[in-house]
Amino acid sequence: MDLAFVQSGLLEKYLDTDVISAARVAALLDRRGILDGTPVYLDEETQTPIPPLCEFGRYLSTALLDETTLKDYGRVIGRLDDHLAGLGSDVLSAVESDLVSYRGHRTQRQKKPVGASVWSRESFVLDDFYGFLVDRKILPHRPARLAARGRNALAPRVRSGMDIRHLTFEQYRYFRDVGLGGQLPNAExxxxxxxxxxxxxxxxxxxxxxxxxxxxEWSTVLLPELGLWPGMPGGAAEYTVQACAKYGKDRTIYVPEDAVASADLFCLLERPDIVRRAARGLERKARDLFVVGEVDVAGGRVRGILDGVVREFQMSAMDAKLRRITVHEGEFGLEAMSLFVCRGGLMPGADAWKSYRHRAWTRMTNLADRSTPLLPGRRWRWHDLRHTYALQMLTYLENAMDGPEPDQQARRLRHRSYLTGHIRHNPLLIVSRRLGHASPETTYQYLQYTDDLINEFEAAFAGWVGDDQATYAEIASHALASTKGAC
Known part of the structure; x- marks a missing residue:
């Protein structure tokens, strides 16, 4: 079985037939609600669509998933079919033992086994896939039996919670200034x-x-949304995120003045050179870009030409794909309206931001010395900064709520009144709203990290291990140095 994905933007370039025009195919896809990224499963020999599987692809498309998610879900079915082909089976004729074999392959036997969180997502897609086939009477029953509590052969063995990883102040500064900013550990x-x-x-x-x-939500921000646009006052900014938010749930994001100033410094010193170098290339691609001619800052709308037609969009309703091709006429010619730009002049994609942090991690570990803060055991993620924000904000709000009240009993009584009468000011709910969590239950998982347990451990076991001349930081630095030497 071969796997392809719907990509309507390529029709005009590559569809060359007298039977049907590219415009008619694009109109048909739009009328049927077939989104870009929808998986299409083809027979390897005849290259004709496989109806049951393509029906599932269309089912995913009607769920209004974004392009990246549609492709990821489509690849899950493709990987299962590839594995089953080696067993002389396929996804439509699989039995329970086939699924058990596939789970073992993905989680244990392949070159890089996937973890519990990845397999949990894949098992969800596969369970949804077979549920769809049974609901549509394509299969008489699921290939796997249901056991206690609804578990089956695809279910992950471990029910893991959120992988919350946060940074200390020293770690963040080291990541930002040394890993990303090109400084040495001594700030030179x-x-x-x-x-x-x-x-x-x-x-x-x-x-x-x-x-x-x-x-x-932050890597796709446009210059007007951040207040870095002619005629805007500057300082702290607020913008509404919706199309680029998880589940499309809209909320207002507050950007503090210091963060805006950091972006402004990039715009002043680095961005113009990138824009100037890329301007000529963007001019050649103008036909494929959304060229904005009018920006309504107060209304949060942009108006310009896309595919030869005048279009107007609410900025919050612009998805990442549209934001990436949104440009305007700047000092050097066409330039991206997104804050962040890469060498091609357009907004960096997921792979680019991934490479930035990977290179930063390599640099940080290579430069680590005795003055370096204790680095995490695993390579850092951009999402760690979101977790850090949540924990710092939650801790700050809880401390502000507690106040200097010395009487613990009085404080507990005040908290009861606080939670019932002033729920609008509840720290947990404030942070939940700021993060855009679908449920406060997700935010609850941060509570176990708000206490500084590392310092408590240090105080409880001071002097138990080693001698007065050895500290945990020194031991970690030595271990890190030994690892580098071994490599």
Whole structure:
């Protein structure tokens, strides 16, 4: 079985037939509600669609999933079919033992086994897939039996909670300034640093930490949304995120003044050079871009030409794909309206931001010395900054709520009144709203991290291990140095 994905933007370039025009095919896809990224499953020999599987692809498309998610879900079915082909089976004729074999392959036997969280997502898609086939009478029953509590052969063995990983102040500064910003651990400039845009990485990390937004919500921000647009006053900013938010749930994101200033510094010192170098290339691609001619800052709308037609969009309703091709006429010619730009002049994608943090991690570990803060055991993620924001904000609000009340009994009584009479000011609910969590239950999981348990451990076991000359930081630095030497 071969797997392809719907990509309507390529029709005009590559569809060359006398039977049907590219415009008719695009109109048909739009009328049927077939979104870009919808998986299409083809027979390897005849290259004709496989009806039951393509029906599932259309079912996913009607769920209004974004393009990336549609592709990810489509690949899950493709991987299962590839594995089953080696067993002389396929996804439509699989039995329970086939699914058990596939689970073992993905989680244990393949070259890089997936973890519990990845398998949990895949098992959800596969369970939904077979449920769809049974509901549509394509299969008489699911291939796997249901056991206690609804578990089956696809169910993950471990029910894991959120992987909450947060940073200390020292760790964050080291990540930002040394890993992304090209400094040495002693705060001096590293003349050997060959990073393309250190200020871009610093600005991205400051906005991520200062807003607590998800990666897609801050990395796709447009200049007018951040207040970095002619005629806007500057300072702290607020913008509404919706199309780029998880589940499309809209909310207002507050960007503190210091984070905006960090972005402004990038715009002043680095961004113009990137824009100037890319202007000629963007001019050649103008036909495929959304060229904005009018920006209504107060109304949060933009108006311009897309595919030869005048279009108007609410900025919050613009998805990441549209934001990436949104440009305007700037000082050097066409330039992106997104804050962050890469060498091609347009907004960096997921792979680019992933490479930025990977290179930063390599640099941080290579430069680690005795002055370096204790680094996490696993490579850091952009999402760690969201977790850090949540914990710092929650801790601050809880401390502000507690106040200097010395009487613990009186404080407990005040808290009861606080939670019932002033729920609008509840720290947990405030943070939940800021993060855009669908339910406060998700925010509850941060509570176990709000106490500084590391310092409590240090105090409880001071002097138990080693001697007065050895500290945990020194032991960690030595272990890190030994690892580098072994490599």
């Amino acid at each position: 400039v590293d003349t050997s640093f060959r990073g393309w845009s250190p200020l871009r990485g610093r600005a991205g990390s400051d906005i991520a930490l200062g807003t607590g937004a998800r990666w897609r």
